Amino acid sequence: xxxPLLTIKNLSAALDxxxxxxDISLEVREGEFFSLLGPSxxxxxxxxxxxxxxxxxxxxxxxxxxxxxxxxxxxxxxxNLVFQNYAxxxxxxxxxxxxxxxxxxxxxxxxxxxxxxxxxxxxRMDSFAxxxxxxxxxxxxxxxxxxxxxxxxxxxVLLDEPLGALDLQLRKQMQVELKALQRHLGMTFIYVTHDxxxxxxxxxxxxxxxxxxxxxxASPEELYETPANRFVAQFIGNANFLAAEIIxxxxxxxxxxxxxxxxxxxxxxxxxxxxxxxxxxxxxLVRPEQFTIQPLATNGAEHxxxxxxxxxxxxxxxxxxxxxxESDQQPLTIDVPVSARPPLDAGTSVALTVSATKLPFFWxxxxx
Amino acid sequence: MRWTGxxxxxxxxxxxxxxxxxxxxxxxxxxxxxxxxxxxxxSQFGRALSPPYAGIILSSVVNSLLAASAVLVTAIPITxxxxxxxxxxxxxxxxFFCIPLGINFVVRIxxxxxxxxxxxxxxxxxxxxxxxxxxxxxxxxxxxxxYYGYLPLIILPLFSVFERLxxxxxxxxxxxxxxxxxxxxxxxxPEIIPGLIASFIFVFVPMLGEYLIPRMIGGGLVATLGTxxxxxxxxxxxxxxxxxxxxxxxxxxxxxxxxxxAVKMLSRRGTGQKSTxxxxxxx
Amino acid sequence: MVSTTNRVNxxxxxxxxxxxxxxxxxxxxxxxxxxxxxxAFALRWEGFSLRWYAEALANDAxxxxxxxxxxxxxxxSLLAVLxxxxxxxxxxxxxxxxxxxxxxSLISLPLFIPExxxxxxxxxxxxxxxxxxxxxxxxxxxxLTAVVLGHTTLALGYAALILRxxxxxxxxxxxxxxxxxxxxxxxxxxxxxxxxxxxxxxxAACISFAVSLDDFYVSYFLSTGGSSLQTxxxxxxxxxxxxxxxxxxxxxxxxxxFIALGFFTMGLFLNRKTN
Numbered sequence: 001x002x003x004p005l006l007t008i009k010n011l012s013a014a015l016d017x018x019x020x021x022x023d024i025s026l027e028v029r030e031g032e033f034f035s036l037l038g039p040s041x042x043x044x045x046x047x048x049x050x051x052x053x054x055x056x057x058x059x060x061x062x063x064x065x066x067x068x069x070x071x072x073x074x075x076x077x078x079x080n081l082v083f084q085n086y087a088x089x090x091x092x093x094x095x096x097x098x099x100x101x102x103x104x105x106x107x108x109x110x111x112x113x114x115x116x117x118x119x120x121x122x123x124r125m126d127s128f129a130x131x132x133x134x135x136x137x138x139x140x141x142x143x144x145x146x147x148x149x150x151x152x153x154x155x156x157v158l159l160d161e162p163l164g165a166l167d168l169q170l171r172k173q174m175q176v177e178l179k180a181l182q183r184h185l186g187m188t189f190i191y192v193t194h195d196x197x198x199x200x201x202x203x204x205x206x207x208x209x210x211x212x213x214x215x216x217x218a219s220p221e222e223l224y225e226t227p228a229n230r231f232v233a234q235f236i237g238n239a240n241f242l243a244a245e246i247i248x249x250x251x252x253x254x255x256x257x258x259x260x261x262x263x264x265x266x267x268x269x270x271x272x273x274x275x276x277x278x279x280x281x282x283x284x285l286v287r288p289e290q291f292t293i294q295p296l297a298t299n300g301a302e303h304x305x306x307x308x309x310x311x312x313x314x315x316x317x318x319x320x321x322x323x324x325x326e327s328d329q330q331p332l333t334i335d336v337p338v339s340a341r342p343p344l345d346a347g348t349s350v351a352l353t354v355s356a357t358k359l360p361f362f363w364x365x366x367x368x
Numbered sequence: 369m370r371w372t373g374x375x376x377x378x379x380x381x382x383x384x385x386x387x388x389x390x391x392x393x394x395x396x397x398x399x400x401x402x403x404x405x406x407x408x409x410x411s412q413f414g415r416a417l418s419p420p421y422a423g424i425i426l427s428s429v430v431n432s433l434l435a436a437s438a439v440l441v442t443a444i445p446i447t448x449x450x451x452x453x454x455x456x457x458x459x460x461x462x463x464f465f466c467i468p469l470g471i472n473f474v475v476r477i478x479x480x481x482x483x484x485x486x487x488x489x490x491x492x493x494x495x496x497x498x499x500x501x502x503x504x505x506x507x508x509x510x511x512x513x514x515y516y517g518y519l520p521l522i523i524l525p526l527f528s529v530f531e532r533l534x535x536x537x538x539x540x541x542x543x544x545x546x547x548x549x550x551x552x553x554x555x556x557x558p559e560i561i562p563g564l565i566a567s568f569i570f571v572f573v574p575m576l577g578e579y580l581i582p583r584m585i586g587g588g589l590v591a592t593l594g595t596x597x598x599x600x601x602x603x604x605x606x607x608x609x610x611x612x613x614x615x616x617x618x619x620x621x622x623x624x625x626x627x628x629x630a631v632k633m634l635s636r637r638g639t640g641q642k643s644t645x646x647x648x649x650x651x
Numbered sequence: 652m653v654s655t656t657n658r659v660n661x662x663x664x665x666x667x668x669x670x671x672x673x674x675x676x677x678x679x680x681x682x683x684x685x686x687x688x689x690x691a692f693a694l695r696w697e698g699f700s701l702r703w704y705a706e707a708l709a710n711d712a713x714x715x716x717x718x719x720x721x722x723x724x725x726x727x728s729l730l731a732v733l734x735x736x737x738x739x740x741x742x743x744x745x746x747x748x749x750x751x752x753x754x755x756s757l758i759s760l761p762l763f764i765p766e767x768x769x770x771x772x773x774x775x776x777x778x779x780x781x782x783x784x785x786x787x788x789x790x791x792x793x794x795l796t797a798v799v800l801g802h803t804t805l806a807l808g809y810a811a812l813i814l815r816x817x818x819x820x821x822x823x824x825x826x827x828x829x830x831x832x833x834x835x836x837x838x839x840x841x842x843x844x845x846x847x848x849x850x851x852x853x854x855a856a857c858i859s860f861a862v863s864l865d866d867f868y869v870s871y872f873l874s875t876g877g878s879s880l881q882t883x884x885x886x887x888x889x890x891x892x893x894x895x896x897x898x899x900x901x902x903x904x905x906x907x908x909f910i911a912l913g914f915f916t917m918g919l920f921l922n923r924k925t926n
Binding site: 052053054073074075076079080081083085087088089090091100101104105148149152 | 827
């Protein structure tokens, strides 16, 4: 296996003596689109600052192609940052902004002109070279910030919520462009965001951070289908948790006061397979689209029973919120394709079945 | 780069704060020249706060209050008018009112002095229309000169007060049926009062310490706090530094007191002006 | 209806403003024109002549005062801008901390205190403390030094205020961006900070220069005690005190008027441009 471009080992950091990152270890491979995802205050910006060299970690080490760079100052690292507020130089025009990094590298003037033009073409801003920064819109400034970061051809580009200030339409368009650009250049991108959807649409792999702790690193599919813990499960998409008890290797029993039914294809978290002698209580994760819903006909015990609380029309889907009968459980969120069947009204009694090949299971209390 | 703030702060401490403390110490000395082995006491303040000096202090305060009020009343309609103009016209008007600030104060007061001398244009004019008020060497002349000298100073601060006034609020009030008087009493005044006080202070404090105007216009015949302080330090007959220091402390106390009251009122009004600099945020 | 009353009000207000402007400018204009008086008395017009300008230019006392004024203004404005820049640089980086607000109040202190008190404080300190202490170290403090110290103190408040305001629009993230792109500290200062702050530095220098030229109190108190340093305002002051005034005073006043006004308006103009 080749050496990863960036390796972070047992990294911890504190701001004003308050710990913000705790024992983070991860690897970023060359050419990868890697996202750091987490709610605000999870430490992702601090991690970004440490990678770029603006902050020194309290402990832990960073390696660049296997060589330690923990002590290397920011201006000596072969990586560039796209700032959240762009941080363009207002006294320079677009060309000079993009040329700045090349000038710092003491490139020849011809070379600078060529590379700036290339970079501007890549972000489709080549006709704006002589404009003043103040005359550009937010989206245009964003592109210039990107061009400025890629112009010196760094191995790694760090992006700190670069689309945060743009409106929804533009954000969606930029997501596509960013991904295409990254593919085209073959550069490694580390993308920081709190927007789960944004991370999903672009990333090869995603690292989820919460409260300074690394929760899981995986591809989007893995994160969604086999989240490592409850936090990840809830942070990625919508999650319904059903209280259940393990009864065999792949089966669990959901026991509600009115009914008892069994779920198959259960997998415990953290890869540990269920063994027959493991028994205990926990929660099964069921995604909204893994339910099927129908009006209650029979009173069979194999169904989950509930009443529709509210219906939302989402375009391609209809979302139901269902209160389970005689249970103090949170209302379930259930998504059904629009075309499936005529929509059900609020107040309708319904029966729910779960149709999935794998259902993640989380222990409620830690097992031995 | 943590040290970069230090030189300026040190400078102010060394050349403003320390001299104040020294003045304060000096004012507590009993003897007329203030030797180091003097006993300390409040006798200089006792002298400053009894006749004739108490009267001089009082008349300086009253004269400055009146002159500052006159300046304020003159400038309110002007700055209101300017603030309702287009950007371009605003700059034009403001430039004309601010140019006198760039003219040396001694020159400007001297130019004014020429007008109010007995043979000067203004005095001649007043005589002609039947108001034979002696202006040179009189308190009336000092008052009118303070007015002339400090009028340009209040324009910018007062302008920024009116500029911040939200036109939409006024339109909304008109829309809801408020008359011109109601608009002013219910909306404009409550909004601008903190700014008016700040602008007032901005001219009142320097007026109070004025020496140049009473000396030049008063010709040594009008006694004010400023002229008394000067004569205690530089006067040819019997200078008395500790007493001069006591008078300076009185002057400073008046100034600090007014500023303190103003800042208190400003912060109570909750206009978001916290720093003392906001009193000066002009242009 | 509303618009007509508005128009009438507006006319009245404009008329009032113009009257006040005339009041402000009339004395200065007449002062300027009487400088071209051919007669020997400042206040009696005897025809046009450049006689007094010619005499002023040959007057050593005047030229010395002019030179003193310019020298003092030059040194003290440079000092004030340097101190003000360093301070604004620091305060910008530490904005929001509790100390920063108190520091701003400290630096702006000279703006809120009657000039006469600052002048007297400096006089007392110079005579009783600075001069004796410096003498013991073998450094004589001349009137020039004392006046420069005073003018720098007066100008510092203005310089710091101008620069501090300009720094508020300066995004510190730019420096991180520049550093990230490989710039050294010196590169950042030279290519990022300085080009953006330079106009404000020039504005602060002009205003400081004008403040120094304009000052009467500090020069008056610090140069009257001990060896005297004649600045232009003091020279005018001394002419004004004489019994028989010649148009020389008008000429000197006009010269000072135009120099100071030039720096003042240039400072205002630069400051307006930067913000």
